[in-house]
Amino acid sequence: MGTHPIRAAVILGAAGALAASLGTASAAPSAQTVPRQQPPDPVLVDCAWQPEVRPEAFLIACGDGNSRLAALDWERWDAQAAVARGVNVVNDCDPYCAAGTFHEYDVIVRLDRPDTWEREPDLAHFTRMSLTYTDARPEGFPSTVDYPLWD
Template structure:
């Protein structure tokens, strides 16, 4: 019973923090680099679009399951971020959802992340964004996952 309560509390806290971040006024968010610097940097390389439709370059964390937060990438260390592709190593934290997601446990898996297929972003056509992500699991992986998983990224 205690494990179920803790799992539920963690899930609810995560969902609340996502909602708070989305609704926080702009002055409550961390300061960004000057717009001209950001635009110049983003014009040179593709961006990764997060759950809140913010463009990111070399993020350290990235939520894959935007609706429920049951899969996310953490501790990302980028070795490449260029016009054609990007590559990082990190950890994929995945909820096993057993017996159901609110009662499930999160497990960590080492992962190699590759981004490619840069194309104009519909929201900001002057920016290129990576439209495909491939995850390779060099060691363990979630029970139902193959060694390599490819996801289309939102536009």
């Protein structure tokens, strides 16, 4: 303890008391440190009624398969909206759908209007999909198309 044994003993004692009190205080739970559980981000409900998050592909036309999204690259997916770039693969149904040709169109996909999913009330799902064609688009389509999504 060197030439000042009393001063050293007082410092060591104070340090020990401080450490003990901090250990007791940090062991007690605090309302500020208890994490709140955040609800999961909304899902996209597919044709088979399965919840999806950031899917690589999505079937728009469940009945006949004549419109689908592919190569989806999600830039955003949160509680308010989801945004991806991808390709809309659409059948031109010329001369009729079974004999038609599928064409690819670059799109920006936006999902929004989250709401409670009736089938799974603990989950929210997006209720609207907007496709914005960034170059060519199917004949007769506007540059942006909105689709209501099923529940």
